[in-house]
Amino acid sequence: MRKGRTSCIGGLIPKFIVFAIVLMLMVGCSHSGSSSKDSDENVKTIQIYLEKEFTGPNEELRKVLEQDDPYPPELEAYLEENYKPLVSDLEDIVNANYVLAFLRFAYENGYQLQPINIDIQKIKNTQNNAYNYEVKVEYSKDSETNTATITGRVNLNDNGKISTIRNMDDDGLLEKMRK
Structure with missing residues (x-):
């Protein structure tokens, strides 16, 4: 028993x-x-922004950038379609060079950009929806490929749109694409 x-x-x-x-x-x-x-949703918004900012330039953007006018109507339409849904004030973000700066430079110097890793981390104990990001970007030209790691901080407003991008460190990417 x-x-x-x-x-x-x-x-x-x-x-x-x-x-x-x-x-x-x-x-x-x-x-x-x-x-x-x-x-x-905030992470998703930042992810989409970073993918757009570090992928290309694609054929549509090339056609826009090859025009003689530095700000053709097609550029405005491109920005409205691709960035307006993500940012709170498109004009401010454009004027601060946080939209198309890398893609325009890549286009002008014959490079192609491709993000190979994107890491986004919410900064704890902040009231302003702050996130740190790190993007490992592959940049290639004439069958030569290198990488750079871009880091920065993004703030989103209460509507989930990017309001500020700051503390960006491009790991010398713009300078490297000049060569």
């Missing part, structure tokens, strides 16, 4: 351990998932 009772208790202990582990995983996942839907 004692043997049966021990095996019953012995069978409950492993089940209890499995139950406890499953419970901890569920609580941990629900906690990390509830950190903020807004935060996920």
Whole structure:
């Protein structure tokens, strides 16, 4: 009789351990998932911006940039379509050279840009939706390929649009594309 009772208790202990582990995983996942839907959307917005900013220039942008006019109507349409949904004030971001600066320079110097890794981290304990980013960018010309790592900080407004880009360090990418 004692043997049966021990095996019953012995069978409950492993089940209890499995139950406890499953419970901890569920609580941990629900906690990390509830950190903020807004935060996920903000990361997505920043990701899209960085992909647009460091991919290309594509054929559409080349056609816009090869025109003699430095600000043709096609450029404005391109910016409206590709960047307006992501930023709070397109004119401010353009004037601060945080839109198309790298792509325009790549176009003028015969380079092609491609992000190969993008890391975006929310800065904790800030009230202004601040995120640090790091983009490893491959830049290539005449079958020669190199990489640079661009870092910076982005702030988003309450509507989830990019309001400020700052502390950008381009790892010498613009200078390297001059050569």
